[in-house]
Amino acid sequence: MASVAARRVLRDRARANRAAAAQRRTVARAARRIRTGARSIATHVIATGADAATVKGIVKALQTAAKAARTKGLKGKRARIRRSFNGARNVVKTVFRYTREQIAEIAAQYKPRKAEYKTVRAALLAAA
Incomplete structure (x- = not known):
């Protein structure tokens, strides 16, 4: 029989794996949506793989x-x-929906200071 600590480790690992899988699904869903047409700015940023706090700010x-x-x-x-x-x-x-090219134009005008925002901006520019 497994100890309480071992069960806790397994439970925490399973919880972390589910959270990571949910994040991957969200990124893949957003990436698929922006390939099909104009979408919101948030969808384009989510498709870069940024975390929730970074998405909200940028x-x-x-x-x-x-x-x-x-x-x-x-x-x-x-x-x-x-x-x-x-x-x-x-x-x-x-609301307004934008294509990849339009998002790249908007991102080109945006000059972020935070390192996380700079990486997202680079990904938006590279996606176009």
């Missing part, structure tokens, strides 16, 4: 860069989604 920065690029003529495809917002359900919100 997406906000790239959305700001995309707003600046919109004034210069780079327009994403408009889409309307329904989502919950401040407790209200089915609120219609206009």
Whole structure:
């Protein structure tokens, strides 16, 4: 019979393996989606394999860069989604979807300072 410590090690290893597999599935799903058409900035960043905290930070920065690029003529495809917002359900919100090439143009204008953001920017530029 295995000891309590051995079972804990096995349980923790299984939990870590499930988390890693879920991360790989998320990256593969995002990569497949951006190959098929225009997607959100977040989907493009997730496809680079960045962790959740990095995705959240760089997406906000790239959305700001995309707003600046919109004034210069780079327009994403408009889409309307329904989502919950401040407790209200089915609120219609206009969002923008971008192709790989458009994301590369936005990323070219973005100059990050953090090392993690620089690696994601390089991956976005290389994907186009």
